[in-house]
Amino acid sequence: MEKIAIIGMGMTKIEANKVSENFADMAWEAVNAALADAGMDIKDVSNLITTSNDFWDGRTISCMAVGDSSGAREKNCSCVEGDGTYGAFYAMARILSGSYPSTLVTGHTKGSESISSLITNAAFDPIYERSLGVDMITASAMQARAYMDKTGTTSEDLARVSVKNHGNAKNNPYAQLPMDLTVEDVLASEMIADPLHKLDCSPVSDGCCALILADEETAKKFCKKPIWVKGAAFCSDAYFLGDRDLAKPKSLVAAAKKAYAMAGITEPTRQIDLAEVYDAFTYQELMWAEGLGLAEYGKAKDRLKNGDFDISGTLPVNASGGLLSGHPVIAAGLYRMAEAVRQLRGEAGANQKDGAKTAVVQGLNGLCGQSHCVWVLGNE
Amino acid sequence: MAREDHLVISSGKAVQPFHYAVGLYGSKFFQELKENRRLVGSKCPDCGKVYVPPRKVCGGCFKEMKEFVEVGPKGTISTFTIVRYTFIDPETGVQRPVPYGYGFVRFDGADTVFQHFVELDEKHPIKIGARVETVFREKMEGTIRDILYFRIIEE
Numbered sequence: 001m002e003k004i005a006i007i008g009m010g011m012t013k014i015e016a017n018k019v020s021e022n023f024a025d026m027a028w029e030a031v032n033a034a035l036a037d038a039g040m041d042i043k044d045v046s047n048l049i050t051t052s053n054d055f056w057d058g059r060t061i062s063c064m065a066v067g068d069s070s071g072a073r074e075k076n077c078s079c080v081e082g083d084g085t086y087g088a089f090y091a092m093a094r095i096l097s098g099s100y101p102s103t104l105v106t107g108h109t110k111g112s113e114s115i116s117s118l119i120t121n122a123a124f125d126p127i128y129e130r131s132l133g134v135d136m137i138t139a140s141a142m143q144a145r146a147y148m149d150k151t152g153t154t155s156e157d158l159a160r161v162s163v164k165n166h167g168n169a170k171n172n173p174y175a176q177l178p179m180d181l182t183v184e185d186v187l188a189s190e191m192i193a194d195p196l197h198k199l200d201c202s203p204v205s206d207g208c209c210a211l212i213l214a215d216e217e218t219a220k221k222f223c224k225k226p227i228w229v230k231g232a233a234f235c236s237d238a239y240f241l242g243d244r245d246l247a248k249p250k251s252l253v254a255a256a257k258k259a260y261a262m263a264g265i266t267e268p269t270r271q272i273d274l275a276e277v278y279d280a281f282t283y284q285e286l287m288w289a290e291g292l293g294l295a296e297y298g299k300a301k302d303r304l305k306n307g308d309f310d311i312s313g314t315l316p317v318n319a320s321g322g323l324l325s326g327h328p329v330i331a332a333g334l335y336r337m338a339e340a341v342r343q344l345r346g347e348a349g350a351n352q353k354d355g356a357k358t359a360v361v362q363g364l365n366g367l368c369g370q371s372h373c374v375w376v377l378g379n380e
Numbered sequence: 381m382a383r384e385d386h387l388v389i390s391s392g393k394a395v396q397p398f399h400y401a402v403g404l405y406g407s408k409f410f411q412e413l414k415e416n417r418r419l420v421g422s423k424c425p426d427c428g429k430v431y432v433p434p435r436k437v438c439g440g441c442f443k444e445m446k447e448f449v450e451v452g453p454k455g456t457i458s459t460f461t462i463v464r465y466t467f468i469d470p471e472t473g474v475q476r477p478v479p480y481g482y483g484f485v486r487f488d489g490a491d492t493v494f495q496h497f498v499e500l501d502e503k504h505p506i507k508i509g510a511r512v513e514t515v516f517r518e519k520m521e522g523t524i525r526d527i528l529y530f531r532i533i534e535e
Contacts (some may be wrong), residue, residue, distance in 0.1 A: 058391060117467040126400045128433050128524050129495060131471045141461035149508050194462040238439050242484055242493040246459060277397055377385065
């Protein structure tokens with residue numbers, strides 16, 4: 001594969017309610033931060049991808065409404081509906097086509113402007129499921145139950161994810177929910193839907209993230225510390241939750257296998273220095289870490305308990321604080337990529353994993369991880 | 381400008397109604413449910429998997445399914461939750477009373493699992509592997525709410 005690099009990134013602070021900014025305002029902030037980071041002018045970017053979701057935004061063709069403030073005027077602008085990691089994949093594919101030296105990709109969400117349970121309820125089948133009121137939390141609680149039943153993972157194990165990630169967020173200026181927690185605090189928090197407590201769930205959030213991807217020549221022209229794409233792949237599973245084994249992340253295993261093959265990763269636990277995964281709920285961090293081969297199936301809880309996933313551990317997972325500390329839905333995967341870029345550049349401050357060279361990032365699309373997108377990034 | 385001066389504009393009361401086509405397979409499912417209190421799935425001619433609710437395509441084999449088979453009405457809980465947070469019921473627009481049970485049930489004779497409410501009953505705590513029967517509504521209307529809930533039974 002031709003070499004592709006991430007040469008710029010910009011994040012807004014993730015907040016519960018950015019009442020003073022609309023979508024375009026958030027895009028303006030993130031895009032300009034990414035351009036400044038890359039040392040580029042908007043004229044240096046030939047094309048862009050915006051990533052959004054019409055239901056979350058409450059408007060049709062939401063992705064085009066942020067065009068002007070993203071620098072799309074008189075440029076080739078295309079859109080992805082789904083997680084930002086998929087928008088980034090499209091950006092990468094465009095560069096690989098040979099027609100685009102660099103592509104700007106953005107993702108935005110304002111969870112604050114709607115009722116999240118109604119938005120996620122609308123993702124379910126309108127004939128058979130929606131009227132029953134099922135939403136992302138209910139479905140994820142059932143997935144958590146299935147996973148815990150199959151692996152022996154306990155509520156205490158899940159609580160440790162929350163303690164770790166909210167603690168990591170204390171050193172992340174972009175995080176919404178830095179917190180000092182104990183396992184007891186998590187277990188004492190309100191039961192939302194068994195087995196998920198309130199502190200097992202990510203918050204409702206607003207935010208926008210922008211990345212600039214480029215070919216090798218452009219990367220070397222603009223960027224002192226390009227972060228290289230070593231591998232990227234995604235894979236889907238069945239739509240109906242009832243068709244899947246919810247306790248196992250089958251499509252993630254498949255996506256990781258492809259991305260690792262591209263990146264020459266044969267022993268992920270040894271070759272990968274850190275991971276940023278889609279921890280919309282505590283149990284998901286463990287499930288996805290296993291799907292990525294960072295622990296054997298059912299054993300992520302042991303590595304977590306052992307401290308391996310801490311910033312000081314052998315393989316930090318969500319050193320940024322993850323989505324538990326701020327979850328702007330569509331932008332979420334782009335934030336994970338941007339956080340991995342900070343680490344690989346050595347710019348993660350107090351959360352820095354010393355000597356990090358290779359990171360894996362995972363985004364997802366669809367209910368309970370129907371589809372997963374895996375990126376292997378490296379600084380060499 | 382002070383923070384309290386910031387404006388939020390509401391989308392108002394207008395709604396966009398949709399008319400979702402149930403399709404022939406869904407129509408068969410609801411007809412059997414309404415007229416015969418029977419649950420049907422569709423069977424893949426290649427892998428033999430029985431899908432509930434029935435649909436045209438087996439995603440695994442990418443094959444068209446044409447055979448309908450009866451499933452249930454008894455089944456086994458594969459996973460569940462007890463919903464305790466209050467939220468807006470998408471059907472009624474008002475807050476739904478909590479707690480209530482919700483789960484996936486594998487109907488006898490089916491290969492996929494089917495989601496619906498599960499009755500909470502102190503004598504029969506909800507758990508994975510519990511056997512259930514399907515409780516139907518008295519006056520059937522041909523919607524998914526013709527199934528009231530699953531009731532845990534002893535067998």
